[in-house]
Amino acid sequence: MTRPTKIHPERGDARTRLLEAARDVIRQKGFAATSVDDLCQSAGVTKGAFFHHFKTKEALGVAVADHWAETTSALFAEAPYHEPDDPLDRVLAYLEFRRSIISGETFEYTCLVGTMTQEVHESAPAIRDACAKSIFGHAASLQADIEAAKAQRGIDADWTAKSLARHTQAVLQGGFILAKAAGNPDLARESVDHLICYVRQLFGLETVSSAPAEREN
Amino acid sequence: MTRPTKIHPERGDARTRLLEAARDVIRQKGFAATSVDDLCQSAGVTKGAFFHHFKTKEALGVAVADHWAETTSALFAEAPYHEPDDPLDRVLAYLEFRRSIISGETFEYTCLVGTMTQEVHESAPAIRDACAKSIFGHAASLQADIEAAKAQRGIDADWTAKSLARHTQAVLQGGFILAKAAGNPDLARESVDHLICYVRQLFGLETVSSAPAEREN
Numbered sequence: 001m002t003r004p005t006k007i008h009p010e011r012g013d014a015r016t017r018l019l020e021a022a023r024d025v026i027r028q029k030g031f032a033a034t035s036v037d038d039l040c041q042s043a044g045v046t047k048g049a050f051f052h053h054f055k056t057k058e059a060l061g062v063a064v065a066d067h068w069a070e071t072t073s074a075l076f077a078e079a080p081y082h083e084p085d086d087p088l089d090r091v092l093a094y095l096e097f098r099r100s101i102i103s104g105e106t107f108e109y110t111c112l113v114g115t116m117t118q119e120v121h122e123s124a125p126a127i128r129d130a131c132a133k134s135i136f137g138h139a140a141s142l143q144a145d146i147e148a149a150k151a152q153r154g155i156d157a158d159w160t161a162k163s164l165a166r167h168t169q170a171v172l173q174g175g176f177i178l179a180k181a182a183g184n185p186d187l188a189r190e191s192v193d194h195l196i197c198y199v200r201q202l203f204g205l206e207t208v209s210s211a212p213a214e215r216e217n
Numbered sequence: 218m219t220r221p222t223k224i225h226p227e228r229g230d231a232r233t234r235l236l237e238a239a240r241d242v243i244r245q246k247g248f249a250a251t252s253v254d255d256l257c258q259s260a261g262v263t264k265g266a267f268f269h270h271f272k273t274k275e276a277l278g279v280a281v282a283d284h285w286a287e288t289t290s291a292l293f294a295e296a297p298y299h300e301p302d303d304p305l306d307r308v309l310a311y312l313e314f315r316r317s318i319i320s321g322e323t324f325e326y327t328c329l330v331g332t333m334t335q336e337v338h339e340s341a342p343a344i345r346d347a348c349a350k351s352i353f354g355h356a357a358s359l360q361a362d363i364e365a366a367k368a369q370r371g372i373d374a375d376w377t378a379k380s381l382a383r384h385t386q387a388v389l390q391g392g393f394i395l396a397k398a399a400g401n402p403d404l405a406r407e408s409v410d411h412l413i414c415y416v417r418q419l420f421g422l423e424t425v426s427s428a429p430a431e432r433e434n
Contacts, residue, residue, distance in 0.1 A: 028340070029249075029336075029339065030247065030248075030335070030336035030340075031247075031249075032246075032248075032250035033249035033336065033340060106338060106339065107339070113398075114394050115336075117394055117397050118247070118332055118335040118394055118397060119246075119250065119332075119336060121398070122245050122246065122323065123245070123246050123247075123250060128397070128400075132399055135398050136398070136399070163410075163411070164411065166404065166407065167388075167407065170392045170395050170404075170408040171387060171391055173391035174386070174391025174392070174394070175387045175391070177331050177334055177335055177352075177387070177390040177394075178352065178383060178390070180334050180335060180338035180345070181334045181338070181348055181349035182349055183338070183345075187383065187387075188387075191383070191384050191387040193376075194415070197376065198414075198418070201415070201418040201419075202414075206418075
């Protein structure tokens with residue numbers, strides 16, 4: 001794929017184009033397999049432009065994790081799941097929203113920072129830390145609603161809002177891996193369905209369909 | 218498969234040493250960042266020996282996923298979680314066993330085939346398919362116990378044993394990503410704790426600690 005050299009102001013500046021190319025190419029090929037040449041070609045910029053904006057490929061890795069955190073934060077801030085008055089309804093609407101955006105090509109619905117963390121957790125601590133900031137920062141954004149839902153419904157449990165918020169992210173990340181393995185987004189949706197069922201149970205909205213039978217042994 | 222002359226019998230043959238090196242180095246650096254030289258150095262074999270056993274690095278990727286499936290299947294087959302007579306006890310013992318083996322260095326407890334899937338899902342379908350076989354094959358090994366537990370306890374639910382078995386693997390895979398991001402295995406254990414709580418709830422062993430309060434709106 002050859003893209004014309006710049007001259008397309010509607011595609012944004014070179015730095016933004018490189019970040020958007022990195023976001024998509026890394027989700028398709030992984031960080032290590034994505035070369036600077038790949039990114040320049042995909043973004044339609046020169047190698048000189050790349051190194052003008054990013055000293056190294058690792059610096060690009062940190063910048064694209066930060067860019068992911070900023071753009072996904074904006075997406076989630078504007079999403080309709082904040083609308084319900086009831087905090088538990090907001091938590092469940094968040095999970096339904098996450099389920100609803102699992103569609104399209106694999107790279108389109110999977111997570112850049114989960115993908116990069118998996119690869120560079122030991123070899124590039126600066127990228128890993130930027131990914132962690134994105135993952136745990138997003139988890140933290142759910143915590144207040146879970147805490148409010150616990151308080152409002154008088155749930156006195158031994159799980160914390162912080163741990164449940166993190167667990168929601170673990171389920172999403174793991175669902176993406178199964179979806180990648182199978183080449184099928186249904187596998188990610190299936191795990192989100194189990195997560196929704198779990199959260200409903202934690203708040204007393206679901207019970208087992210049949211009373212447990214007497215144990216035979 | 219031809220076995221080479223054994224120079225280091227105590228370390229196994231060259232092919233096995235290369236597979237064990239790949240298992241550990243890929244979990245540390247990822248597949249793309251792991252070079253054939255890295256593997257030869259780590260395994261103490263020559264490049265000639267590498268290409269005697271594996272035509273390409275991709276062939277090594279498929280072989281190490283298969284090796285992972287075989288060795289982990291043996292580990293799980295011998296694990297004590299099969300001992301309880303009660304099928305639900307076996308399911309819960311499996312989850313406790315998975316929790317108990319999350320310790321040590323990150324590469325030691327995380328999953329080779331989850332890591333490789335994340336990277337090569339688009340670029341190396343043969344490796345991805347070998348990883349999928351390992352992940353979904355292991356999930357299938359849990360299905361009979363979950364099915365038996367459902368039948369024995371009279372659970373008439375809209376979730377299937379197959380989907381719950383897959384969900385357990387999604388939670389583990391996602392927990393590993395959070396643990397890698399934080400450099401802390403507690404994050405993976407935390408998600409397994411939520412999973413255990415979920416399974417106990419599905420089978421009526423847990424209820425919410427307090428009755429849900431009246432909703433205010």
